[in-house]
Amino acid sequence: MSRNNDYLCRLARMSNENNNIVEDxxxxxHVNRGLRDLNGNGVVTGLTEISKIISKEKDxxxxxxxxxxxxxxRGTNIRDIVQGFWSEKRFGFEEAxxxxxxxxxxxxxxxxxxxxxxxxxxxxxxxxxxxxILKAPGKDMMNIISRSVLSLYTYDDxxxxxxxxxxxxxxxxxxxxxxxxxxxxxxxxxxxxxxNSLVIHNxxxxxxxxxxxxxxxxxDGEFTELEARILxxxxxxxxxxxxxxxxxxxxxxxxxxxxxxxxxxxxALGSLKGPRHGGANVKVAKxxxxxxxxxxxxNKEEVRHYLYKLVNRDAFDKSGLIYGMGHAVYSKxxxxxxxLKMCAKELSIEKGLEEEFELYEYVSNEASQIIAExxxxxxxxxxxxxxxxxxxxxxxxxxxxxFTPIFxxxxxxxxxxxxxxxxxxxxxxxxxxxxxxxxxxxxxxMELRK
Numbered sequence: 001m002s003r004n005n006d007y008l009c010r011l012a013r014m015s016n017e018n019n020n021i022v023e024d025x026x027x028x029x030h031v032n033r034g035l036r037d038l039n040g041n042g043v044v045t046g047l048t049e050i051s052k053i054i055s056k057e058k059d060x061x062x063x064x065x066x067x068x069x070x071x072x073x074r075g076t077n078i079r080d081i082v083q084g085f086w087s088e089k090r091f092g093f094e095e096a097x098x099x100x101x102x103x104x105x106x107x108x109x110x111x112x113x114x115x116x117x118x119x120x121x122x123x124x125x126x127x128x129x130x131x132x133i134l135k136a137p138g139k140d141m142m143n144i145i146s147r148s149v150l151s152l153y154t155y156d157d158x159x160x161x162x163x164x165x166x167x168x169x170x171x172x173x174x175x176x177x178x179x180x181x182x183x184x185x186x187x188x189x190x191x192x193x194x195x196n197s198l199v200i201h202n203x204x205x206x207x208x209x210x211x212x213x214x215x216x217x218x219x220d221g222e223f224t225e226l227e228a229r230i231l232x233x234x235x236x237x238x239x240x241x242x243x244x245x246x247x248x249x250x251x252x253x254x255x256x257x258x259x260x261x262x263x264x265x266x267x268a269l270g271s272l273k274g275p276r277h278g279g280a281n282v283k284v285a286k287x288x289x290x291x292x293x294x295x296x297x298x299n300k301e302e303v304r305h306y307l308y309k310l311v312n313r314d315a316f317d318k319s320g321l322i323y324g325m326g327h328a329v330y331s332k333x334x335x336x337x338x339x340l341k342m343c344a345k346e347l348s349i350e351k352g353l354e355e356e357f358e359l360y361e362y363v364s365n366e367a368s369q370i371i372a373e374x375x376x377x378x379x380x381x382x383x384x385x386x387x388x389x390x391x392x393x394x395x396x397x398x399x400x401x402x403f404t405p406i407f408x409x410x411x412x413x414x415x416x417x418x419x420x421x422x423x424x425x426x427x428x429x430x431x432x433x434x435x436x437x438x439x440x441x442x443x444x445x446m447e448l449r450k
Contacts, residue, residue: 042329045432046252047425049074050074051243051414053242054070054071055330055332066331069329069331071241073099078236082233082236086229091209092236093235093413096236097114097175097413098110101171101413115208118175119206121177122179122180122203123203124177129200133148133181133184134184134188137192137193141185141401141404142269145182145185149269150266153263156262164423167423168420174265175413175416179203180203180216182213182408183213186401186402186405187199189401199219201221203216209232211228211232226347231396233339239411245277246272246277247268247272247277247415251264251267252419253267255422255423258429272404272407278404278407279404281393281407284323285393285394285403287316287323288363290315310322322363323386323387324383324386325364325368325382325384332382334382334383344360345357347392356391360388360391364387367381368381390403
């Protein structure tokens with residue numbers, strides 16, 4: 001085995017040494033790296049009706065300037081959607097799913113019928129939990145969910161039919177069971193890898209998605225109304241984001257090949273698992289854990305010094321990042337972060353954690369100034385959705401392993417809408433062009449190779 005490891009190390013070195021693409025080449029060939037231009041704007045790759053982000057607008061002189069971020073689901077401002085169900089003390093995730101899928105807000109009767117349908121679908125095939133989840137426990141929840149989704153293909157009597165009716169059936173089923181796949185996956189991990197007791201709760205028909213999530217996750221199945229409503233709100237805010245995010249784009253790319261729903265959603269899960277996408281909220285929480293171990297967080301000067309150390313690559317993971325700050329699209333503000341900040345404050349009062357909230361608020365204010373100063377960023381740096389979601393999940397006693405799965409439980413709604421839209425409108429496989437920068441090489445016969 002040692003010989004193989006040495007050989008693999010040599011191969012890795014050779015691979016690195018033979019990679020001659022440097023950053024200047026992207027400018028030379030006019031390639032927008034990461035599909036973003038030099039101003040940070042995304043390269044247009046398609047059309048969508050599902051959602052829209054606005055982060056810039058024209059001023060009175062016709063100049064493009066940053067503005068407070070706005071997010072729309074099917075043309076409706078997310079702030080208005082949240083205000084609608086929050087003020088009436090209703091759960092909003094199911095309503096948001098309906099809007100994303102069918103491009104209209106449901107009336108009371110339509111919403112009740114839709115919730116009943118999701119409730120009826122919220123059941124896994126016989127023995128699936130035992131055979132596919134409990135008998136094959138893993139250490140990564142996103143891999144468990146992805147594996148489970150691929151396994152569900154074999155239980156579907158009509159898995160490859162990509163008619164809209166069949167794909168919608170499959171998507172609604174996945175939306176319904178994602179909380180079960182994520183929670184049961186965590187329960188298997190907790191039991192087999194941590195040695196804790198195995199407690200499995202079945203979902204209850206009369207509970208919403210967020211209520212069922214907390215009911216299944218907690219051993220006693222108990223939760224407060226505020227806990228469930230705030231988790232529900234987090235699900236609404238994570239359900240979709242502009243279409244150009246990595247996992248939604250992945251859904252479009254894979255769907256365009258004509259593959260089945262389970263393969264497309266599994267691919268999106270693989271994208272969301274990445275720390276540059278769905279895994280950032282875990283980094284925020286762990287960064288604050290490290291801060292509390294490194295400095296006296298009651299001393300604002302020590303906290304500020306710690307933030308400078310983060311930017312200077314001298315603290316936490318030495319990445320130079322203050323996690324939860326900044327966004328590829330938003331500059332002045334992320335509307336999702338603004339909404340979650342208010343919820344975090346309310347939940348901190350219920351939990352007796354007001355000082356924790358004040359720490360997060362102080363860090364967000366100071367980090368914006370420090371990043372702008374050290375990185376010479378003039379467009380503005382504000383907290384993104386991951387900044388306060390990590391704090392909220394901590395206050396809900398949700399383990400770190402479940403932070404990204406919660407994102408998936410929400411974003412399956414957006415992925416489903418994008419998959420259906422791609423099937424309805426595209427008709428061509430997505431195949432971008434790459435410029436080869438390798439010169440032609442002659443073939444060398446075996447005896448002459450060195």
